[in-house]
Amino acid sequence: DIQLTQSPSFLSASVGDRVTITCRASQAISTYVAWYQQKPGKAPKLLIYASSTLQSGVPSRFRGSGSGPEFTLTISNLQPEDFATYHCQQLSSYPLITFGQGTRLDIK
């Protein structure tokens, strides 16, 4: 099975910082990944799809890159509303939808 491993699992940062979250696939099958933001008690929200395409309405401080097996989500100029958990997700062979374990971003 394809595994998606996010690093770090926990991240502490301050407002105005830039942070990078990495998602690594155990097999380089797909060149695409999606990223989601999830706040406590809420459903995930799509941020980026096809590795680097910003979903409509998502601020441009969010940027996705990579083409497999390693992908990154970069958030520039962190805002208070950005402190949340971030998940990566990929469609792999079978087909199978796989998620990373999540990265929790806390305010320092």
Next chain:
Amino acid sequence: QLQLQESGPGLVKPSETLSLTCTVSGGSISSTNYYWGWFRQPPGKGLEWIGSIFYSGSTYYNPSLKSRVTISVDRSKNQFSLRLTSVIAADTGIYYCGRHWGMTTVTTYIDYWGQGTQISVSS
């Protein structure tokens, strides 16, 4: 604006069957571009895909759950449903329904999610 809403029992006894329904409003479940999926999130853990269905009835299931899962669609009601048999404590979590792009395309992503429903498995 498309909206999805899960409905279900909240509490299920071990070994029994969990049944959930997702009602879609603001759009048609018969769209030829999208699949409709079920996902779950155990307490404090990451997201897990359970399975997905196309409006025609074609289904894909997570191999780890396939023996216990059935997903069906009711186009007349604009709903799709999940049945998970022989539930155990590890099936406890928040269950989400969602709309996503293809299953046989190069990529897929979930662009609309329901708010989620808490399911607890306990006697």
